[in-house]
Amino acid sequence: MLTEIMASLSVDRIGPGRARTRPDRVLADKAYSAKAHRAMLRKRNIQVVISERYDQIRSVGSID
Known part of the structure; x- marks a missing residue:
């Protein structure tokens, strides 16, 4: 859903x-x-x- 929101x-x-398309x-x-x-x-x-999410941080081991 995020990709559709960002596209519109x-x-x-x-x-x-003109309005920008990228925040x-x-x-x-x-x-x-x-x-x-x-x-x-x-x-x-x-x-x-x-x-x-906690489980993502724990599984990757580093924050991007």
């Missing part, structure tokens, strides 16, 4: 100009902490502000 997203500009950062809850979501956001140069 527009961020209003302050002043004149500076994305804030979400732990439900969106999957590696695929993080990779997709990083690929679009969007800062990820999503806390990780």
